[in-house]
Amino acid sequence: MKSALKVGIVGLGRLGQRHAVNLAWHVPGATLNAACSPVAAERDWAAANLPELALYSDYTRMLEDASIDAVWLVTPTSLHADQIIAALRAGKHVFCEKPLSLDLAQCDRVIEVSAQYRHLQVMIGFVRRFDPSYRDAFDKIQEGAIGRSFMVRSQTCDKNDPDGFFVRFAPTSGGLFLDCSVHDIDLARWLLGNPRVTRVFASGTIAIHEGLRDCGDIDNGVAICEFEGGRIAVFQASRTMAHGHDTQTEVIGTAGALSVGRNPRANRVEIFDATGVRNECTPTFFERFEHAFLKEAEAFVASLNGGPPTGLTLDDAREATRIGIAMRESLTRGEAVNF
Ligand SMILES: NC(=O)c1ccc[n+]([C@@H]2O[C@H](COP(=O)([O-])OP(=O)(O)OC[C@H]3O[C@@H](n4cnc5c(N)ncnc54)[C@H](O)[C@@H]3O)[C@@H](O)[C@H]2O)c1
Structure with a gap:
């Protein structure tokens, strides 16, 4: 049997905590192995409310964790493009909340880098499609x-x-x-x-x-x-x-x-x-x-585990x-x- 996809969540704010709870307990084929937030109170929340996992205050450090297969970005929109690119360069699949970026040149940069890592998938969370x-x-x-x-x-x-x-x-x-x-x-x-x-x-x-x-x-x-x-x-x-x-x-x-x-x-x-x-x-x-939100996570994890594509492309997000x-x-x- 294929081992579960190991996920690291980034951002534990208003929406990040919801995604974290889904990934920790409700998404078949995935386990939540790490969480990252620069805010100590949010890491405390993760320690108290999520199963045992690695906690990071620095995203770059989390990307060095070779055991993580995918990152789940629920961070301010202004950070999305750089964080997606860093994750791809570290060999991780990426889920990222909408919108991809507020800047078209940044969208293009993500698309360009993503094309260099065809074995990795990136999905932007347009949740209503799910x-x-x-x-x-x-x-x-x-x-x-x-x-x-x-x-x-x-x-x-x-x-x-x-x-x-x-x-x-x-x-x-x-x-x-x-x-x-x-x-x-x-x-x-x-x-x-x-x-x-x-x-x-x-x-x-x-x-x-x-x-x-x-x-x-x-x-x-x-x-x-x-x-x-x-x-x-x-x-x-x-x-x-x-x-x-x-x-x-x-x-x-x-x-x-x-x-x-x-x-x-x-x-x-x-x-x-x-x-x-x-x-x-x-x-x-x-x-x-x-x-x-749960269906969205299930669909992306299933796709990363060899299931059908979600149908959402970076071109759609751009x-x-x-x-x-x-x-x-x-x-x-x-x-x-x-x-
Ligand atoms: N799909 C939807 O319907 C929907 C709804 C709400 C928000 N969103 C999107 O979700 C994203 C987050 O929104 P939110 O409302 O949860 O915001 P928020 O401000 O509540 O949370 C942002 C989180 O990012 C963390 N963060 C900030 N800088 C960071 C860094 N450098 N590295 C790691 N983590 C960092 C913060 O500590 C916080 O945990 C936004 O892009 C927003 O557009 C989508």
């Missing part, structure tokens, strides 16, 4: 259930956080479009059959969080993205929803439409009271995509960044960006 509902919608489109799909409407809208966590996060996240809409961009390309983008127009506003103005960001935005062959996508992103995390997508075809997540309910309980009939709402992206950058440029310049 969500069972999005996967079902994709399969139905492939089977022709809605005819020829030509339009996607997709949104990523977070619950308002009065503490303004993302205001502090904004300078390294790339802003609303590159941090949030990058998911919708990847979905639209996937669901429409990877068409070539031709033109983008974006607009936005600050509804609540004035602190975003200093780094040129917004808390609510919309964008239109035109693709070749008359295909089109409309995106919306928000940091200020009152009701909760509301991610939903509609795909429109010549013979029907599919909708994923139209009611962002937390569960199937309906409450009947003096205010009317209602559902509670999913609070954050994690509750909505908890199962998809294209999502390219379109996200164009949306940000369009917002700043107040005019459409033509490709």
